[in-house]
Amino acid sequence: MRFGGGIRADSLSSTNPTRLGENAGPCSDDCPEKILRLLPPTNNEYALNWRRRCLARLRRRARRVEDGMRIRLPQPLTFSDDHVGAEFVVVKRGARITFRGENGFGHYHIRNFRDLPWIVVPQTKVHATIFAKPPAPAMTA
Template sequence: MGWLSMPLSSMHPHSTPKAYLDAQLTYERVIDEPAEAEGEGGPLPSRKGLRVIASSCLRNKVYYAAVAPTTDGVDGPVFAVVCLVRWNPRAKDGYVFAYKDMDETAGPNEAECPERILALLSPTENHSALQWRRRCIRNLARPTAKLEDGMRIRFASPIKFTDGYEGQEFFVRKRGRKTALAISEHGSARYRVTNMARMAFSVVPQTKVHRTVF
């Protein structure tokens, strides 16, 4: 399936990608089954749908969800849904949100599903889904990098923020337990990235000029 784009008005009453996708993946419909039994009445229509059990939209770029198919209110095996997300509230053309959805059997490239969501998934024998789950588990097990104040880092790919800015190199700003990013060495911290220490980035060497003492 390709990308589906929309203005903010089409997301109403939802104002975030996560809220909109949660609603899209939670529904119930009446399915008219053909009558198979003779006599009066026949089988009643069944109610089928989907239910989001838990979800996360990391950095407003990738949405992960544990989803259960439902039949007459009873949940079936829980599987994972992954949606690529484009979110730009200041888009000049007005199309602030776009997404592309798939399930785990499609073997998504994105494999940073949070542990709390993986833990909710039912056992599966689908090879692609199993491979994807293993990649997610390996990424969770990857040691986090130590971020130090003033460090200059370069992400593996550019990151786009909700104000429209897109960049790949930033300076780390540490304030107690909080970590933020600045776009210049002496600039103020303007951006936050969820799970930043687990993302793929490299440290950019900086030349330090020391004052000469006579």
């Protein structure tokens, strides 16, 4: 079965056996790391910029997310229950990640969370102060 005509999207037709390279204008920056490792060295500024964008995205996606972590997004998000917020607490259940509002209520899903430029909000933890017991007085006889 044949669809359409002319040059195929992957440019491997019998009439035009050329391959598109990274100099031809890849716009999407979601190239897997395995593929990036296979690419030969280049001096092309466009290709180098694309590789930088791909590596930056891979670094963002590799950030560690822990249960109870407090994160802040650059812009507030509005949810279907009219909650508007930019600061959330991470709730992990296995591989599933949801978020509670900073007030501790609600369970929210943030689409493409790992691709967003969020930051970790440092939390001040107050520890109990433990004083050593004074030595017992010496017994005199």
